[in-house]
Amino acid sequence: MDAPEPTASADPSAETVDLDAVLGQIRQRADERRRSGEYPPGLEHDLDVHFRHIVEHRPVRDLDSLHKAMADFEAGLTFDLGSIPTGSRMPGGDVLHRTVSKLISRQAGWLAQQLQDFAEAVRVVLWKMIETLDSPTHVHAELTAELDAVLDRLAYYERAPADAAMLGSILRRLEALESAQLRVAVPVAPGPVAAQEGAPGALSPELVAERLAGYEPSAVLSLPQAAPELAKTEPASLGGLALLGGLDGVSPEALADVFGGAAASLRPGGIMVLDSPGPLHPAQLAFLCREAGFSDVTVEWRPPPPAPGTHCTLTAVR
Amino acid sequence: MRLLFVVQRYGAEVPGGAELAAREFATRLATRGHEVEVLTSRAVSYVDWADAYPPGTEVLDGVTVHRLGVFAPREDRIFGPMHARVPFGAFRPPPFFQREWMRVQGPYLPELAPWLRRHAGSFDVAIFFTYLYYTASAGLPAAAGLTRTVLHPTAHDEPPLYLSLFDVMMRLPAALAFLTEEEAELVAERFHVTQPSTITGLGVDLDATGDPGAFRRSIPGLGDRPYLAYVGRVDPGKGSVELFDYVREYKRRHPSDLALVVVGDPVEPPPPHPDIFVAGFVSDAAKRGAVAGALALIQPSYFESFSLVLLEAWAQSRPALVQGRCAVLDGHARRSGGGIPYRGFAEFEAALDRLQSDGALAAAMGRAGRRYAVARYGWDGILARYEEFLAGI
Numbered sequence: 058m059d060a061p062e063p064t065a066s067a068d069p070s071a072e073t074v075d076l077d078a079v080l081g082q083i084r085q086r087a088d089e090r091r092r093s094g095e096y097p098p099g100l101e102h103d104l105d106v107h108f109r110h111i112v113e114h115r116p117v118r119d120l121d122s123l124h125k126a127m128a129d130f131e132a133g134l135t136f137d138l139g140s141i142p143t144g145s146r147m148p149g150g151d152v153l154h155r156t157v158s159k160l161i162s163r164q165a166g167w168l169a170q171q172l173q174d175f176a177e178a179v180r181v182v183l184w185k186m187i188e189t190l191d192s193p194t195h196v197h198a199e200l201t202a203e204l205d206a207v208l209d210r211l212a213y214y215e216r217a218p219a220d221a222a223m224l225g226s227i228l229r230r231l232e233a234l235e236s237a238q239l240r241v242a243v244p245v246a247p248g249p250v251a252a253q254e255g256a257p258g259a260l261s262p263e264l265v266a267e268r269l270a271g272y273e274p275s276a277v278l279s280l281p282q283a284a285p286e287l288a289k290t291e292p293a294s295l296g297g298l299a300l301l302g303g304l305d306g307v308s309p310e311a312l313a314d315v316f317g318g319a320a321a322s323l324r325p326g327g328i329m330v331l332d333s334p335g336p337l338h339p340a341q342l343a344f345l346c347r348e349a350g351f352s353d354v355t356v357e358w359r360p361p362p363p364a365p366g367t368h369c370t371l372t373a374v375r
Numbered sequence: 376m377r378l379l380f381v382v383q384r385y386g387a388e389v390p391g392g393a394e395l396a397a398r399e400f401a402t403r404l405a406t407r408g409h410e411v412e413v414l415t416s417r418a419v420s421y422v423d424w425a426d427a428y429p430p431g432t433e434v435l436d437g438v439t440v441h442r443l444g445v446f447a448p449r450e451d452r453i454f455g456p457m458h459a460r461v462p463f464g465a466f467r468p469p470p471f472f473q474r475e476w477m478r479v480q481g482p483y484l485p486e487l488a489p490w491l492r493r494h495a496g497s498f499d500v501a502i503f504f505t506y507l508y509y510t511a512s513a514g515l516p517a518a519a520g521l522t523r524t525v526l527h528p529t530a531h532d533e534p535p536l537y538l539s540l541f542d543v544m545m546r547l548p549a550a551l552a553f554l555t556e557e558e559a560e561l562v563a564e565r566f567h568v569t570q571p572s573t574i575t576g577l578g579v580d581l582d583a584t585g586d587p588g589a590f591r592r593s594i595p596g597l598g599d600r601p602y603l604a605y606v607g608r609v610d611p612g613k614g615s616v617e618l619f620d621y622v623r624e625y626k627r628r629h630p631s632d633l634a635l636v637v638v639g640d641p642v643e644p645p646p647p648h649p650d651i652f653v654a655g656f657v658s659d660a661a662k663r664g665a666v667a668g669a670l671a672l673i674q675p676s677y678f679e680s681f682s683l684v685l686l687e688a689w690a691q692s693r694p695a696l697v698q699g700r701c702a703v704l705d706g707h708a709r710r711s712g713g714g715i716p717y718r719g720f721a722e723f724e725a726a727l728d729r730l731q732s733d734g735a736l737a738a739a740m741g742r743a744g745r746r747y748a749v750a751r752y753g754w755d756g757i758l759a760r761y762e763e764f765l766a767g768i
Binding site: 072073074075076079080082083084086087090091096100101104105107108111201205208209211212215216308309310313338340341344348 | 447450452453456457469471472475479516519520542543546547567611612614616617620621624677700708709712713715716717719720721722724725726728729736739740742743
């Protein structure tokens, strides 16, 4: 098929395509096929698997139960005097009830009408509330405006060099708060706080021996040399492993190698103890440990913050 | 004006819509007399950002390009699990983890922010492309306050857009520029931004044509068979896997000589099928030939911020079938009348039946698409409006 020659400029008298009409016809044809049973059960659902996977992250408002509850509510919205029972087990009781019913019919009717009016007003309000929830543009305007104002202010601080110091202090405070959250969740381990060069809370030989007791055979490696040493170790041959030396200058990629080697060298149930005074956040270290195959990961701070020189030790169980 | 473009990749060997858009704007503005420079990485591949181009500065098509080295190639064993948890996780990740995800996603160019702090003040405008990468995330805070900044988010409705990491970033630029009305609405709805903005679109070469015969001869077995043309990267995010399922089911239900021709880099190639022909990555001329000879272009992607390939098909007066669940593609189709947006297999089947049986409609749609491309996406008009926009920031 040869393509038509493209025109050099737009044709002012050109026809238009009524896309709505075309789409209507296409959807009608699709519906006809569905109604006629042309599609095996589940075919369209199966072919939509990629779409569902792509959008599964998007939050979905599930208001079906609310709609059903409204339907049940509306079904019961009738106040009928005729539905008031007049039967009785007592001789002559039904006559008595029917007579009383007629005597107070006017008052009962007014009361029923007021109840009907009230229920109708409630029904209208409930539908308005559901429509608001159902609306894709429903927002809490005042809350959104407050958040927008905060974000605008933060953006202003980032744009204005003179306020960079203030922003820096805000960010440092945020990081300190994040660390504090981690501290609150973690029990502080007892034990001697050993003095090591410039690292008052670092793992001492005594503390290492204490931690690895019961996890024989064990090994103590210097972090910078750990990866090649672990590569020479027989798989699942160690019960315990201590990595010392700090994480300054060690990239996450290099740590992934070390942790992978450690996980391979340890037997199930073995532990790895890591000294971590470096720049990586303990939560990030814990993440890398879990990715390498460790299960239970705990973080300890010694001495307890906010003491100066507080040190972080991480213990991971294979 | 002295203009600086900041983009994650730049070069003739770099595929990718946003990168191509940056290069087109930069190159064409340079030909219009502006002093244009680019700050970018040395990468060709977005998979690992590994340094490929030589370091330093070079001049490409009148544009001065400064290339910075990446800290380290991205490793999927680190990035993969983070990526699964940060934008796609069930729980909101804390800010420090989002920042680390951004750094690992890359391209992590440690010299980017220092370079901008030293040089951004010497430019009239710094123009950033793509909200999603480190170049914008680290570059905008460095440049904001030193010069006027513009961000082309090239955003679509994808999980990373909803990270709080971008709440402040999207407010940093002095102005925003979008490729479509739908992108502008999406960003406004998500971020409530109030900066000046414009919808630039992307220009299309309205005079470029393809040789359908030459393309057919280059595909063994295609012969004279009618075919749908799919042009683009072959991966699930582009809707290609769904397309292959739809075409296989369609052919099972409607045996005929209709084929699907796939033109693009097969990241995840389709399983072998007698009616699916994979041409792979081809030249621009061959790509145009593929589209020129097609019954229609099929664009099944869920995530598009513009879809240059669709406009290029309309420039050649070819009709299109487009993913109706993508707001950008649906918007283009409805504004132009040149494409049928489908939602789900049943509509795909009915639409394809219609295009095959109604040649007059197919031709009219092709002409409508051409008129739409001519009216909105000629480069001269786009650039003139863009210059006015930049001058007014």
